[in-house]
Amino acid sequence: MRVIIVGAGEVGRSIASNLEQSHDVVVIDRNPDVVEGLTYSLDVLALQGDGTELGTLRAADVAEASLVIACTDSDESNVVVxxxxxxxxxxxxxxxxxxxxxxxxxxGSQGAFGVDFMVCMDLLTAQAIFRISGLPATQDVDTFVGGLVRMAEFEIGPDSPVVDTTVQEADRYDSLTFAGVFRGEEMIVATGDTLLKAGDRVVVIGSPGSVTDFADDIVTPSAEETDEIVIVGASEIGFQAAREFEEHGYRPRLIEQDHDRAREVAEALPNTLVMESDATDTEFLAREHVDEADVVIAALDGDEKNLLVSLLAHRLGVDRTIAVIENLEYTELFETVGVDVAINPREETAEEIVRFTRAEQTEKVAMLEHDRAEVIEFEVGPDSVLAGEPIAAAATDLPDDVVIGAISRSGDLMTPRGETVIEPGDHVVVFVDAAVLEDVLEAI
Structure with a gap:
């Protein structure tokens, strides 16, 4: 399939990198230096030009394209494209x-702007913030098979009860599969003998109840259910996050320094307590008992401000901080210095678009650790290598870096074991190393 991507920023580059092996990809960008860099770094055709101009689109052979993705930094330009x-x-x-x-x-208007599918970056980021806030110690959360299956990535703290135990010793759950472990730059496919260490990020797949039970077990005994939410900054992401919490029955608090913006969001958020103040004012934070919050979400306009707020919240004694970062290169730095979770809006957007491009092959996709691994859901066809075979036998036809995490059959959840036979029509959720993803997609 010929895919044209207009805009080679973080979103466009991430999408191009993900699709280059399986599609004929063309990338258009105005910046000649960016175009030259793409030519040498990715297996794509990189063109310099303005994607809003028909001449540029024709040069990219748009008439033969099946998909065009407009992901420049300008909303208006993307709509015009x-x-x-x-x-x-x-x-x-x-x-x-x-x-x-x-x-x-x-x-509200079918076919408006000539856009077939629209992805809202701020809304996606707010939804990711809400998902991650719901489970203690979570780095990433997503659901599959209509909510029947949950995937979650947890960081193992130094005081966690599972530190220095094996996966086999930690696995006490009826419907949970340990899929993978990220340890620094290393990715480990989980086995019963895999030793869990402090600082590891563990990916589990299973029923929502089992994932929640695991979350409760791995955190320190003093951790409680997330209830008190404080959002710092009424940026569009902060506003959308507050609205997302409201829609799920929470009553968050939101701190905004600008008088007019604070008044605007207070009128739009009836179940959010909006406080007009500087979030770095320690006397105000102490007076408002922000230290008692279960989660502080830093959603100001500026990475440095969000880092400062997160570090201040930790100093006050807040259990967990989530920070929005615009510069993807800062992610590791933020998490190294003490921010629990750093969320990049462009990364969330790229993931959503890649999910959509895989719709014919998979039901759903979640990318982990900046696309070092993926969790995918697919329906087993009659020609799949998995169909009609016990998992232990069928696994020999798949790359080693694959773990079958969950199976849904006629709406019932099955925990995969070596002797489990997968049937055509089953929905299967697997964890796979991104390096072998295309091989897996061909096999299934």
Whole structure:
């Protein structure tokens, strides 16, 4: 399939990297240095030009394209790109936008702007913040098979009860599979003998109840259910996060220094307590008992500000901090100096678009650790190497870096074991090293 990507920022580059092996990818960007860099770093055709111009699109052979993804840093440009594409091609168009108002306009009018699918970066980020906030020690969370299966990545703290135990010793759950362990730069496919160490990030797949039980067991005994939420910054992401918590029955607190913005969001968020103040004012934070919060979410406009707020929250005694970062290169730095979870909006957006491009092969995709591994859901067809075989036998036809995490059959969850026979029509959730993903997709 020919895929044209307009915009080679973090989102565009990530999508191109993910699709280059399986598709004929063309990337368009205005910056000649970016285009030259792409030419030598990725197996794509990189073109310099303006994607809103028909001449540039024709140079990319848009008439032969099946998919065009507009992901520049300008919402308006992305919408124009999609509209221009529709005048000369039948390609399916995807537009990345930041403003939810554009998404709502598009959703309210079929086919608006010539956009077939719209991805709202701020909303996706807010939804990721909510998912991660719901479980203690979680680095990433997602659901599969309509909510029947949950995947979660947890960081093992130094005081966790499972430190220095094997996976076999830690596995006391009816419907849970230990899939993988990230240890520094190393990724380990989990086996019964895998030793869990402090600082490891463990990926588990299973029923929501079992994943929650595991979360409760691995954190320190003093940890409690997330209830008190403080959001710092009424940026669009902060506002959307507060609204997401409201919609799930929470009553978060939101701190915003700008008077007009604080008043605006207070009127729009009836179940959120909006406080007008500087979030670095320690006297204010102490007076408002911010130290008692279960989670502090730093959603200010600026990575440095979010780092400062997160470190201050930890100093006050807050159990957990989540920070929004715009610069993906800061992720490791933030987490090294003490931020529990760093969320990059562009990474969330790239993941959502890649999910959509894989719709014919998989039901759902979740990317882990900056796409070092993926968790995918697919329906088993009659020609799959898994069909009609016990897992132990079928696994010999798959790469080593694959773990079958869960199976759904007619709406019932099955915990995979070596003797389990997978049948056509089953929905299977697997953990796979991104390096062998294409081989796995061909086999299944």
């Amino acid at each position: 999609c509209g221009a594409v529709k005048t000369v091609s039948d390609a399916f168009t995807i537009a990345r936008v930041r403003r939810r108002t554009l998404l709502e306009t598009w959703e």
